[in-house]
Amino acid sequence: MSVARVVSDDRAPGALLEGRHLVKSFGATPALRDASVSVWPGEIVAVMGPSGSGKSTLLHCLAGILVPEAGEVLFSDRRLDTMGEPARSALRRDRFGFVFQSGQLVPELTAEENVALPLLLNRVRRSAALAETREWFERLGLSGLEQRRSGELSGGQAQRVAVARALVVHPEVLFADEPTGSLDSLTGEHVMELLVAACRQQGTTVVLVTHDARVAAYAEREVVVRDGTVSALTGGPVTR
């Protein structure tokens, strides 16, 4: 993680996900100012920066949640920023996964049903969806918790359920926004180990937003966002 990469106007060859010259404001407050970043298949990239620097906004733009006012977002060489909301929703549902800090689980569903939810949304039969979830409960050390509701899970358990839910559809990119932000350091490390291991096992690319250096250490590459611009990149594309 020593060589700085300068983003040029040319498209990054082989990049799976690319944000180029992104501009986004909230009212009069600029969040991104000409931010550019590229992510290659299979790599784990940590987006770091102080609070309010624009790192979450960058993640939201890359994931097609927000549409930048200027610049472009490319995923598998397709423009995300020009797609309509239904197409972006379908992309997020089918090819991306998300893990957030907290409050992601639907409270009235059991842990098992929460994990099965994305499969049900993709019209997988309920029995098949539940069968698929069982593997994830074992992989993430959640066996025995299948019937618990979110209120009956600890913070770490709930986060692991959220990771399982994000990975159960085998996404190409997992976006994780402060995934350990509400956990103690030990639990956070455990969740990160499981997340990284699972993603590596199935070759999922990870974009990880964090301000915690210990969490960022799980990434192969770091980008730093400051005042809405990507000011530094460390590391390089990982070849697998």
Place this chain on the structure above:
Amino acid sequence: MIRIGLRLSVNGGKEAVVRLVVTAAAVAIGVGLLLVTVAGVHAVHAQDVREAWLNTTAHNERPSVDETTSDPLWGTASLDEYRDRSIERVDVAATGPRSPVPPGLPSLPRPGEFYASPALTHLLATTPARLLGARYEGHQVGTIGPVALASPESLVIVIGHSVAELSHAPGAAEVRSFETAPQGTSGDRHPGRMQLILAVVAGALLFPVLIFIAAASRLAAARREERFAAMRLVGATPRQVGAIASVEAAVAAVGGVAGGFALFLVLRSPMAAIPFTGQPFFPRDLSLHPLDVALVAVGVPIAAALAARVALRRVQISPLGVSRRITPPVPRAWRALPLVAGLGELAYFVGRRPGTTSGQVRAYGVGFLLAMGGLVIAGPWLTMLGARVTARRTNRPAGLIAGRRLADNPRAAFRAVSGLIVALFISSSALGVITTILAYHSASTGGAAGRSILVELFGSEDVKGQHDGGQVDVSPGVLRQVGSIGGVHAVAVLRGGAPAAPGPALGPSGGLVSCEQLARLPALGRCAPGASVASMPVYFSAGGVVAHKIGAGPVWPAASVSPVQLQATPVMAVYVGTDGSTGAIEAVRTTLEAAFPYLGSPSTIGEISADNAQLVAGWERLADVAIIGSLAIAACSLVVSVAAGLVERKRPFSLLRLAGTPLAVLRRVVTIEAAVPLVVVAVISVATGFVAADLFLRSQLSETLRLPGAGFYTIVAGGMAVALGIIVSTFPLLERITGPEVARNE
């Protein structure tokens, strides 16, 4: 704390103001509905009070004047008809200067004078005299004031006579005062109507309105709890937080109460024009008593404050947020027992009908009350079962999320629709019973013959239904006059003296009829071959029950009376065959009424059926009001409950959307959460109402249920569609609060 609560409510930024306005608006709708309902009950009572004088007897429950000092008044009341509208006719003759004066009149009409209500005055002025005006002797000297009229459209006439004339009129009696006590008296054609209205209105509307107001006052509780957690963090005690919550709720409720009164004033006139009781109200009838105003103005804010406090007790707010939401216990199967017991009790009496009226009232009353109460008690359990089945069987995420949420707290979901269950049960059982009774007893009384043959009854029936024959001399001249009216093709006279003719069990006494006359009215039957006089039943009892089905063409047995002997017997009834035109029917009516002024109006069989149909129509109107009203309230309550649920789940829902869940899925969640309790409750309560009605009919009348007409189902289905439409109105809220753009990582 009160000051802080007030400041947070009205000066807490845009979100606080929006929350305050939304809650106040919801409370205003609830209060408006509550006030309209209460005023409606007062309006029905006001109609009954003003109509009380028409039920005057020699022994009045509450006399209008001191009977020890008043002079007697001769009087008789009868019911006249004109084109399907009833006219209350009162004939009076004063015996002295202190004879009581009916309400609404400046003085008693003298012989040859009459007072008419404004609606009848208009009708008299716009109708040819031979069709209506000629029925009433003398000239109009004034109009009857509204104090004596149930409705602005009431048709009432008070006709003055001499004592010598009226004292010999059939049915005339001396009175010393007018009745002022409403209902329950012998003249009431539909006894207990008031109580039924009150039961339907109170059960179906008041209770859910109160629930709605309570739910509305707790709107946005989830957001409030977040702020309360922040206050706890800086040292506020649970008691202080509770006080602030109460102040906030009360402030919204005060605004809502003011809005509710304004809504009531706006709704008052349009509501008065709807003929809920068969006639429109005077707008001032829909009034509120000072006690109502005081109770609502003070009671609703207090109740809202208490509701907020109670709601807060269900969650434990720690300084770090809502740490624990106390999940209510799951409803158990025992809740179905009262419902089963009620239906079982009704089933037990099939074939074991109690012998006495009071025994029947007890048996069926207890059964119906148990079934209705049982539905309300079993409701949460049934909702839970429906929700669990939905959650278990569905392959779709929307059904899964909605089913699980409903199963988690079925009481909350059911509470929103509990009024609907009462309205639908009462409506379906009452309409089922009435439709069946009328289908069996008067199904074939209509038709062309039923609408064209007029019957004038003389004399009266005793309690056993035996007709005593008439004392009135029906001159051949009157019959000739009737026969000469355009559109009249036959006149037949039924005379007394024969034993009861064979006929159905409900048939009253029989009479004798000339076969020559009967031959011109074949719809009434025909004589046995060779007979000149036949024995035939009277077709109507005094209560208007059709005794025999017309048009069946029965053959009546010959009587051993000669046509000459027949002329010497008293007249029981006159049958007039017409072409069915309004002109012919009203002219015959006018001629007969002018000849026999105190006997009431001759009626066609069709009109008696129409009277029955009016009874059904009245019930259907009541049922419509109860169903539509309770559905609207249920929908409002469901909207509040769904909106609260959305606010509570804002974060997981917005993150689901953010992760690509289509908005349509979340819309389906909202729809199912509202539709499942609505549909489950509607189906179960209508089915239970029909089962209860069927058991009652089998037991009491040995008959099976005839289902009400399509109108009932249309109203239920249409009302539910409207209710679901109201629920759909939450979709923009769903879209707004779960948009990926607003999802924030916390």
